[in-house]
Amino acid sequence: MTAMRVSRRAVLQGAAGLTLALQLPLIGKARGAPPAKGGTFAPNAFVRVGADDTVTVLVKHIEFGQGPFTGLSTLVAEEMDADWAQMRAEHAPANVELYKNLAFGVQGTGGSTAIANSYMQMRQAGATARAMLVQAAAARWKVPAGEITIERGQLRHPSGKTGRFGEFAEAASGLPVPEKVALKNPSAFKLIGREGQALRKLDTAAKVNGTAEYTIDIRTPGMLTVVVARPPRFGAKLVRFDDSAARKVRGVVDVKQLSSGVAVYAEGMWPALKGREALSVEWDDSTAETRGSEAMIEEYRALAKKPGVVAGAHGDADAAFGDGAKIVEAEYIFPYLAHAPMEPLDGYLEWDGQTARARFGSQLQTLDHMTIAKVLGLEPGKVTVETLLGGGSFGRRAQGDAQLAVELAEAAKAIGPNRPVKLVWSREDDITGGYYRSIFVHRMKGAIKDGRITGWSNTVVGQSLAIGTPFEQFLVKDGIDATSVEGARELPYKVANFRCDLHTVESPVPVLWWRSVGHTHTGYAVECFIDRLLEEAGQDPVEGRLAMMADKPRLAGALRQVAKLADWSGSRPAEGRARGVAAVESFGSYVAQIAEVSMGDNGPRVHKVWCAIDSGVAVNPDVIRAQIEGGIGYGLGHVLYAEVALDGGQPVQRNFDTYRSLRIDEMPEIEVVIVPSTEAPTGVGEPGVPPIGPAVANAMARLGVGRPERLPMVRETA
Secondary structure, three states: OOOOOOOHHHHHHHOOOEEEEEOOOEOOEOOOOOOOHHHOOOOOEEEEEOOOOOEEEEEOOOOOOOOHHHHHHHHHHHHHOOOHHHEEEEEOOOOHHHHOOOOOOOOOOOOOOHHHHHHHHHHHHHHHHHHHHHHHHHHHHOOOHHHOEEEOOEEEOOOOOEEEHHHHHHHHOOOOOOOOOOOOOHHHOOOOOOOOHHHOOOOHHHHHHOOOOEHHHOOOOOOEEEEEEOOOOOOOEEEEEEOHHHHOOOOEEEEEEEOOEEEEEEOOHHHHHHHHHHOEEEEEOOOOOOOOHHHHHHHHHHHHOOOOEEEEEEOOHHHHOOOOOEEEEEEEEEOEEOOOOOOOOEEEEEEOOOOEEEEEOOOOHHHHHHHHHHHHOOOHHHEEEEEOEOOOOOOOOOOOOOHHHHHHHHHHHHHOOOOOEEEEOOHHHHHHOOOEEOOEEEEEEEEEEOOEEEEEEEEEEEEOOOOOOOOHHHHEEOOEEHHHHOOOOOOOOOOOEEEEEEEEEOOOOOEOOOOOOOHHHHHHHHHHHHHHHHHHOOOOHHHHHHHOOOOOHHHHHHHHHHHHHOOOOOOOOOOOEEEEEEEEEEOOEEEEEEEEEEEEOOEEEEEEEEEEEEOOOOOOHHHHHHHHHHHHHHHHHHHHHOOEOEEOOEEOOOOOOOOOOOOHHHOOEEEEEEOOOOOOOOOOOOOOOOOHHHHHHHHHHHOOOOOOOEOOOOOOOO
């Protein structure tokens, strides 16, 4: 499909109506800018009010299903007192100075920060737009601005004068931007916190009727589709290739060498794939990963028996393991996991030798923008990156080495100017292409004395996500990658004697943050082990946790809410079923879950999940519930079935027939309660994932089959 293209630059420079480009506070530094000709200002966040009465929010975060189009537009609409039917959203262009993520300092999406970093910023944008429209109306009506009210996008004055936003857009564009605006008291919110069809998601209709454009949809005159033959083993190097047979495939236009492999250019996806199959390629495996997963895991297990670099400690854990205490030990093993979004990696790029325009689902726009410019030898100002909708990501589109951007730019450069290219990864490319959640091993040891947990140690072994990437300077300190031990280096439970240490291992297998990052394995290890220790101490899983959560009142509040929701202490599950509980703090949010499970011939069956989340102010409760439900389904499918196993360094799983996830008939009933809060909003895209695995495992223990110490729980795929 082809979408109508409108230049944002043209819109900003000359469109009719009010284009409000706010110079909002950057990280700890507020700046103001005088009005420019035509009512356009040096922007940081944008609100565009058109003469047609539409309010368009330019969203700096990629929309790949997690809801920023709706969430950020809600914040603007709330402060403007707009009618939700007026609201529109589109991706902002790549521009780090204007659209930086205030949590990162660069433009990008991740860590469940979209709403959290934009909450006040977008409210200020809406409030400023409102103030300017009111001022424009006051000048036209010759009345005091303080006498004008707005309800559902209509300005009113007691004299009976009324008008819509669009009527005052042009006049408002000539007004100075106020330096300070008053924000609503939360008690006056009409849209924030609202549920139901009255606040429907802004991107749903286009996705349903087929007008939404994804990278995979792009078709342009003269465009070539590109697929790349990459080494079958991670870290292997290209020696030579013979493309004579590939060039004979009808539709194949050219074959070029890239840094990542051999690119086949064709007039469509099918000839590109057939051409790649016809290539004869020789690889040098001397620097490649040639071990299998089992060998790697055994090496990790051996390393876990030795002390690593201390990531967090207090008290004297070693002393606690003496003194007549009962000692409990466990080991938890986690496999490589692929992200497997429904839309694999893809990107479109056109360049004429002087300028370039890229269009794709960019998750880290600043890094991708700078990378494309560098590869093509252009000044950044000569490169435009337009963010498109993404068909999922779960972290895959946020490569620290800008893998996709490098390959896309190299493919365009190799074929030469004026030949648009669309680079596409197939499903098999994606699942066998690496950038996995790392293999991790946790070796746990606990001490119990007089019915209390008195000691805890956790040795973690795994690859670093940050070392060797631009994020190393922010995430690695004293040899500790914070993402490897988040959720493990500090516990939500008071244990007098505690130690967590880390072994960081190396492998040519590229790894990347996966939905919920470190919490994907630390949440499982910590919540399974605390449950086991409480069981050994003769304590109830809920009450025992609560007794140790004095320093975590919000997590305790979520746990109490979910226990109440599931009637933990009152009702009993049906015969053959049991319930397990887990509580995890991640991305500033507090989530507790209870899973009701039975055992069948093919492993555990999850019938229902109760969940309580405290994520601060609930901007869009429907979006929060949807994200929690999606996180539970995503996490459950992976803990039950998913792994990428290496055999001689080569991935075994290649597509959804072997990289097994949850099927629709396996999705449990889910009931979610959102804990009321006045705290600032925090993450919801990822926090639903970590608790589901340990909740299921702890239910299995109550059924008498034990907590799985190696994932996936069901090793045989079907």
